[in-house]
Amino acid sequence: MKAESQVYEKINTVVCEDASEASAAVAREVTVLIRERAAENRSVVLGLATGSTPLLFYKHLIQAHRKEGLSFKHVITFNLDEYYGLEREHPESYWRFMHDQLFDHLDLAPENIHVPNGRVPRDEVFAHCQNYEKSIKDAGGLDIQILGIGRTGHIGFNEPGSSQDSLTRMVTLDRLTRKDAARDFQGENAVPRNAITMGIGTILKAKQIFLMAWGQSKAEVLAKAIEAEPTATLPASFLQVHDNVTFYIDQAASFELTRFKRPWLVGPVKWDRALIRKAVIWLAIERQKPVLKLRDEDYSEFGLSELLTDYGPAYDLNIAIFNDLQHAITGWPGGKPDADDTHRPERATPKQKRSLVLSPEPLIAEMSMGATIRRLVSQGHQVTMAHMCSGNLAVSDRDALHAAEFACSVITEERGLETKEGGSRIPVLSELRKKSPYEEDSANVRNFKGLLRRSEAMTTGRTLSLEQKQILHLDLPFYEKGRYRRFKPGTEDVESLVGLLRAKQPHQIYMTGHLSDPSSLDAVTYGLFQHAITEVAKDDWWQDCWVWLYSPSDALMPCHESQMSVPVSPDELHEKVKAIYSYYTQRSQVPGVDNQEAWDLARSLGHKAAEEIDALGLAEYEALERFQLWNEKV
Ligand code: F6R
Numbered sequence: 001m002k003a004e005s006q007v008y009e010k011i012n013t014v015v016c017e018d019a020s021e022a023s024a025a026v027a028r029e030v031t032v033l034i035r036e037r038a039a040e041n042r043s044v045v046l047g048l049a050t051g052s053t054p055l056l057f058y059k060h061l062i063q064a065h066r067k068e069g070l071s072f073k074h075v076i077t078f079n080l081d082e083y084y085g086l087e088r089e090h091p092e093s094y095w096r097f098m099h100d101q102l103f104d105h106l107d108l109a110p111e112n113i114h115v116p117n118g119r120v121p122r123d124e125v126f127a128h129c130q131n132y133e134k135s136i137k138d139a140g141g142l143d144i145q146i147l148g149i150g151r152t153g154h155i156g157f158n159e160p161g162s163s164q165d166s167l168t169r170m171v172t173l174d175r176l177t178r179k180d181a182a183r184d185f186q187g188e189n190a191v192p193r194n195a196i197t198m199g200i201g202t203i204l205k206a207k208q209i210f211l212m213a214w215g216q217s218k219a220e221v222l223a224k225a226i227e228a229e230p231t232a233t234l235p236a237s238f239l240q241v242h243d244n245v246t247f248y249i250d251q252a253a254s255f256e257l258t259r260f261k262r263p264w265l266v267g268p269v270k271w272d273r274a275l276i277r278k279a280v281i282w283l284a285i286e287r288q289k290p291v292l293k294l295r296d297e298d299y300s301e302f303g304l305s306e307l308l309t310d311y312g313p314a315y316d317l318n319i320a321i322f323n324d325l326q327h328a329i330t331g332w333p334g335g336k337p338d339a340d341d342t343h344r345p346e347r348a349t350p351k352q353k354r355s356l357v358l359s360p361e362p363l364i365a366e367m368s369m370g371a372t373i374r375r376l377v378s379q380g381h382q383v384t385m386a387h388m389c390s391g392n393l394a395v396s397d398r399d400a401l402h403a404a405e406f407a408c409s410v411i412t413e414e415r416g417l418e419t420k421e422g423g424s425r426i427p428v429l430s431e432l433r434k435k436s437p438y439e440e441d442s443a444n445v446r447n448f449k450g451l452l453r454r455s456e457a458m459t460t461g462r463t464l465s466l467e468q469k470q471i472l473h474l475d476l477p478f479y480e481k482g483r484y485r486r487f488k489p490g491t492e493d494v495e496s497l498v499g500l501l502r503a504k505q506p507h508q509i510y511m512t513g514h515l516s517d518p519s520s521l522d523a524v525t526y527g528l529f530q531h532a533i534t535e536v537a538k539d540d541w542w543q544d545c546w547v548w549l550y551s552p553s554d555a556l557m558p559c560h561e562s563q564m565s566v567p568v569s570p571d572e573l574h575e576k577v578k579a580i581y582s583y584y585t586q587r588s589q590v591p592g593v594d595n596q597e598a599w600d601l602a603r604s605l606g607h608k609a610a611e612e613i614d615a616l617g618l619a620e621y622e623a624l625e626r627f628q629l630w631n632e633k634v
Contacts, residue, residue, distance in 0.1 A: 013226055014249070018518075043075065052517055073107055083194075088119070144209070155235055172193060172194055186396060208245070217555070222247070227257065276320075279307055290616055330344055331566065345627075353507035361391035366583075367602040371566065385466060387473050387474065400428075400445065400448060489528050511547055546629065556626070
């Protein structure tokens, strides 16, 4: 039975502590069925998905096979989809993905594995799709279908516009979906335009469906799929019509569900300072009134009468939250020397702090806190910016080729060489010229792309008033050896971070990634950071170190969650934009953001933060950068 707090939810949704707990729960459901069927000598038909979401789930299945001796001999699998045009062995083909992540580690019979064929000639696609449907039917239909969800709301590759009864077919990928995949393919241009996917109708015929989703970036689309009316513009919402579907999601992905976003609307709540703040800010935005103008009637008409009874009248609540918001705004992110810091976000002492800004890769920290970095420098703090990974995977071949050609012209010109000879001094140039779009980067090419990002980081750093020696490139090994979504961080990465922390002994650390999808770079580096601080937990300097979390580069930290907002003046914003603009290889590479370049996105997020504060009745700023005090000290 549904809990009172879930009244708005039209799909059974289980919110787990984290992705690992949720994946284990889904794996349990699947392995129980496999065992039951094996006891009856019957097979199980599984519909499987690719992408980052099911990675942990697959690990659990492999573990059940290895440690508990679970056999998959009686399991028949059908994958949801495949890119059209990729060779099976291409590192990003779903056939390759499934073999690497699951099939090669189990005792599945090869003839029981089905993945749509992305290389079938164009005029045979229709027949191939019909055969796929028939094979599912002949196998007895899907017993369990595993799904992830795309940010367009797609399931499989059923993009918005797909009909509820659609079957396996060739589709054109949505632009946002291709953008999301751009990093896997080292550039959007290399992402195939088409795919073969099971239809929504195919999925809905499964006897049971589990959808998993992680990270804040999925929160909005999930809330719509679960709580809004079913619509073709959000294909996952069609799952509402199925009578045996469960969503397993992590906490960050649940944020937009009514029971977490506005819990007071769905039952009694335990009010604390953070929740009161959230409720009052929400009310002011809903009522389109500054906080100080909210009246008792506003509270009661919008479901907050309980809050009013316990902590009211409105006047008291308004003042308390207004002060809270105002105290969070500071032009002194490193603390204001010699000032009373009772109500300031940062301590006044020591006057000059050692501030360490950790950025998963170049550009991330600059986008979210570029103006704060400048301020910290100008206010005399010892700032170090450390890029944890080189970011070379996010450089397109096109940009690398441009740079290599430029370097070749310089050498040729300066040394008076023949063009051909100049080129031979940059061996990567010929490699890049020969490279096909779907080919993986050699170590040489990756190194060259990393150098490009380093040089961009230097230019950006200069604009942010950082000297060369203040910018560090950790080049963490897991990244240099890995691909997006399949990173395997290890102890050498943690050691490198611990080394940095101990060398710098910061008073402040700026970090991000706490709400990201676990396989994303931000989350992987955040995980490493958590490990690193466990190692330094007993160090003296750590006892006096504060950690500030900054927003992901493509989203705004919600106002109620931030305990420090740093105002950005028009001139400072201009400098920040200029700094970000120097990342020319990254202009259109912001993952998942359609048609907006990094500098423009950073500017509009800054403006949005300022507009929100203005609407709440506080001062009118040009832009703001937000931070949250990290409270999970180990
Ligand atoms: C994968 C698939 C897609 C993904 C979705 C989420 O076979 O069909 O629908 O489940 O795009 O992708 P990730 O898990 O990478 O966020």
